Amino acid sequence: MAPTTQKMLGVPEVGKPWKLYTEWPVPTLGPNDLLVKIVSAALNPADWRIQENFMGVSILAKKWPFIGGLDGAGIVEEVGSAVTAFAKGDKVIAPGSFEQEHATFQEYNIVAAADAAKIPENISFDQAATLPVAVSTVASGIWAHEQGSRSVNFPAPWEEDGSTKFAGKAAFIVGGAGSVGQIAIQFARLGGFSPIITTASLHNTEYLKSLGATYIIDRNLPDATILAELQKLTEGKPIVYAFDAIGYEATQELAYAAVAPGGAVVTVNPAADVALKEKVQRDGSAKAVGVCFGDLRIPPHRKLGDELYGRLTEWLEKGLIVPNRVEVIPGGLLGIPEGCDRIKHNKVSGVKLVVHPQETE
Ligand SMILES: NC(=O)c1ccc[n+]([C@@H]2O[C@H](COP(=O)([O-])OP(=O)(O)OC[C@H]3O[C@@H](n4cnc5c(N)ncnc54)[C@H](OP(=O)(O)O)[C@@H]3O)[C@@H](O)[C@H]2O)c1
Structure with missing residues (x-):
């Protein structure tokens, strides 16, 4: 059973610094969803831009605190009653979003089963987390x-x-x-x-x-x-x-x-x-x-999302695509502000920055 509360890194309100929440509720899953224990979460330029409200982009945050994290990978902890394609314990690519429940800068997120893909044996959680966005x-x-x-x-x-x-x-x-x-x-x-x-x-x-x-x-x-x-x-x-x-x-x-x-x-x-x-x-x-608009849940992308996610596992297994190279930032969720700063100042080259939310002290 998943715990009822968890650690989460969020922005309390527009322009404020990142803050660690230690008793944030674990989101509840619907019938078509998976509850995923996030092993790896990858950082994107959107995370610091929304935190800082760069060019007004914090309007993308659906709720405050804004929970960052558009990219993740982890282990299925619970399966919605209507889901047949996944089981508890599956390793999955777990896309985040600007919605609190989907965001990946927390220990557990909710992913619609249609938006997830199994991670093949040749790909690590860190690599898998670089893919969704x-x-x-x-x-x-x-x-x-x-x-x-x-x-x-x-x-x-x-x-x-x-x-x-x-x-x-x-x-x-x-x-x-x-x-x-x-x-x-x-x-x-x-x-x-x-x-x-x-x-x-x-x-x-x-x-x-x-x-x-x-x-x-x-x-x-x-x-x-x-x-x-x-x-x-x-x-x-x-x-x-x-x-x-x-x-x-x-x-x-x-x-x-x-x-x-x-x-x-x-x-x-x-x-x-x-x-x-x-x-x-x-x-x-x-x-x-x-x-480009990297959200495959919106209606004009829904069919594409189904087609693409339906093939992702096989493409990875066969080496038809390879994920980004990764650099893991230590400190769990607390490593994110430093990572965001490096992305902002163009100090990341040829790798994607990844954190392990479960390692947050
Ligand atoms: N529309 C959407 O939905 C969407 C979704 C995701 C991302 N984006 C946007 O896409 C952009 C890239 O995102 P990302 O995650 O790929 O960023 P990223 O991985 O952080 O990009 C870092 C890389 O950018 C390269 N770079 C920086 N300035 C460059 C220039 N003038 N010419 C060529 N290369 C340059 C650097 O290459 P070197 O190391 O070789 O110097 C560096 O490796 C961002 O602006 C992001 O906001 C948009």
Whole structure:
């Protein structure tokens, strides 16, 4: 039986520092849910941004205290009465959300069974915890087809043409070393793109090649030099797809400039589509624009979420995708503020930061 209270790290109100709550109620599960004992929780830029209300994003918090944590992995502790696909003791990928009960900066969270996936033997809890936000984000920008989605509508690998439509076509990922960027490289590889070119700090070169990148360009070079390098590396072949995995105005611009007329440009900045579409109208380039929103529970992503989560275990088992590399921060939940600070100040490179909530003193 799960305890009735637990440790949780939350933000009491807008702009306040993180606080450890030691008697926070363990959420109760509904018939279609799992109660998961969180072994590993991964950190995302959204955690510090909501805590600090960076650019007003704390409106994303559904309730206060805001419990952080969009990514998790753990062990099923209790199973809802209508759930048949999971049993107590299963190791699962446990996505978080901005809702208190789903958030992963606590010892137990609630996950709808439809949103969970079993962790295969070859993947650790720490690795598994890096996946939910990154896979949801990239997939939402490229593979969502339902009404209301804002993707570029590429066929997914499980659909007809999903691995052949773009075979041999050039793709460019801006910021391949980030958590999202690492998955963007791998999803481009699954889509058959070649070459796949990315920008990163050069010490990440070998790692990003192991994920499927063909060439790495130093991200510190001026944009004009990067664009000239792209021309050389593709030998003039048009770049038909660019994915901005960073979301700054400058990185969006770079992705946009790299794509040939008629190609597709996608950014992790969910607010960028209007401006980018206006730009397409102005320059008549007929580029398709997609933006990401890494929540597969919203109606335009629901079908995609079911398809993707239904395949995740097998993809991981077969090595078709690999999770991010991880660095575990000691101190359990109390390590999170330091981790958030490092993410904020760009002091994380090529790894995802992970904590172990159960190790909180
Ligand atoms: N729309 C959504 O739903 C959604 C979901 C998740 C994330 N996001 C956004 O996506 C962005 C990335 O998130 P993340 O979790 O992947 O971040 P992350 O893992 O913390 O990203 C860190 C990496 O960013 C790279 N980087 C930083 N500035 C760069 C630049 N100018 N050009 C190329 N690479 C650069 C660094 O690469 P090097 O180490 O190689 O220098 C570093 O490894 C964030 O802005 C986040 O808010 C959006």
